[in-house]
Every structure is written in C-alpha cells, then in structure tokens.
Amino acid sequence: MAEPANTPYRCGYVSLIGRPNVGKSTLLNALLGEKVAIVSPKPQTTRNRIVGIKTLPAAQLVVLDTPGIHIPRHKLGERMVREASDTLHDVDVVLFLVEPVLPTAGDTAILSSLAEVRKPVVLVVNKVDTVKKPELLPVIEAYAKLHAFREVIPISALAGDGLDILQSVVVSLLPEGPKLYPEDLLTDQIERFMATEIIREKIMQQTDDEIPYSVAVEVLTWKEKREGLVVIQANIYVERDSQKGIIIGENGARLKEIGTAARGDIERLLGTKVFLELWVKVKKDWRNDERALKELGFE
Secondary structure, eight states: OOOOTTOOOEEEEEEEEESTTSSHHHHHHHHHTSOOSOOOSSSSOOOSOEEEEEEOSSEEEEEEEOOOOOOOSSHHHHHHHHHHHHTTTSOSEEEEEEOSSOOOHHHHHHHHHHTTOOSOEEEEEOOGGGSOGGGHHHHHHHHHTTOOOSEEEEOBTTTTBTHHHHHHHHHHHSOBOOOSSOTTOOBOOOHHHHHHHHHHHHHHHHOOTTGGGGOEEEEEEEEEOTTSOEEEEEEEEESSHHHHHHHHOGGGHHHHHHHHHHHHHHHHHHTSOEEEEEEEEEOTTGGGOHHHHHHTTOO
16 A cells, blocks of 8 residues: 655664574564565574665665673673664664563563653564464563563564564654665675675674674675675684684584685675685684774674
C-alpha cells in the first residue's frame, strides 16, 4: 500500500541493546536484508558499534548494533560495555533485546541504566520460535513490571517472524526529517573493517573455548591491482603461543581453511577477486594493554 503523498519523511537513530548472544547482530542483518555484522553462537561476538542503514520509501532507519552489555573482565570488555552504554542517550529509539525467558540479573542491570533514558524504549523478545506461545506471557508480564516500555514486540530474527511489525513501530517513533545517508548505502563501515570482521568470524566458527575471545585482526596492506585483483595482507593476533598453534593447525591446515572461507566472503563484499594472506602472531595480554587496544582500533 503506497504512502499518502503528504506523509512526512522520518529518519533517526535506533540502538540495539541487550546481553551478549541475544541476537542483536542477527536482527540487524535481518532488518537490512544483507549481512553487515558478523554472527556467531558464541557470546560477545560484536566488539565495535556497527551501523546499518535501512532506507524505505517513507523513512530511513540508522540502526546501531552494539556490543553485548556484560561484566567486563579486561580493558577490552570495559570498552565494549562503554560503547554500548554511550549510545543510549544519542539515539531516537532504543530496542532492548531479550530472550523468551524470565529476566536475568544481566537484564535487570541493563534496565536500571534504561531508567534514565528519555527516548522511547521498545522491548523486543527474540527467539520466540524456540518456545511455545503460552510461555511468552509470563516473560512479558515480568518485564512489564520492571520498565514502562513503549511497545512489546515478539520476534524471531533468525526466522524473520515479526520483523514487519517491529519495523513499522520503529518508523512511527522516529522524528520527522530528511535522509542522513544515500539510499543505496547499507553501512558506514569501511571495507577494511568489514574484512577484519569477516576474518574474525571465520576464526570464531572454526575454534572453540577461549580462542575467539583472545583474537584480534589487523589489515596491514590493501592493494588494488589493475586487473581488478585486491591483495590483502593481515595479522591475526592471539595472546599465547598455544593459541597460535591452534589457529595455524597441523601443517597450517586450519589457517588455510580460515583464509579460504574469509576470502570467499570478502570477494562477495567487494565484488572482485581477492588474494588474502594471513599471519598469526602473539601479542601477549593485548586485551589489557592500552597501547595495543589503540593500535587495533579500540579507542
């Protein structure tokens, strides 16, 4: 159904807030219809604020996917939590994502910080496809006692259920105003950053236990050749020698698998052939090293 000609255009910022692993990045990708944020079943996948842009005929949503709010155990964790919290007062709408279970201590801690937010807060109950409908009502009632939400919307970001309703509600809450970004732009992230995230995602998919949380990726060189080939050289940093061996694998087999999988996604991102060269290096305790964090882009 077409919008009336006199309908005012709406545009604004929307923040995705919640505990680690509640599906914020999956929701961002689902709203955009494209993958701009890496996803993993492991918590604390998102380390930086990712901006996704959804342009509609009558509105533009600038969606911020933030790191999961948790109790930090190192300086990197402190930066991640601060990154998420800082967005709360700078956006037009806050989407608080939770799982379809009764509020946890982590959820109530986030809600205490939302008490000072003067912008509309929408409770988004994600992963509703994993429970029976009668189980949702006590969850919603429990959250309603903790905060005066503007709306409560059950969804499944993975299955795509409820996204149209969520999008419609968010648009209605945005202020009137013109587009902030060109309508064909999906994210403001530069290609180098996207490449590092893709490499990190493949490492997370192929390693277990503590390895994913001890890994950082840095693009060293990015050269575009005349024949359309992009040559990328990147370092993978870990905190211990034993982690280096795990990522490299026997005779370099795992590193080769990581590189092959990452190259395929980067080629789809860039629309051109890519030569990707990876090295694994040890940067001891980098997550607690202020200098290392700055060098790796965690300001």
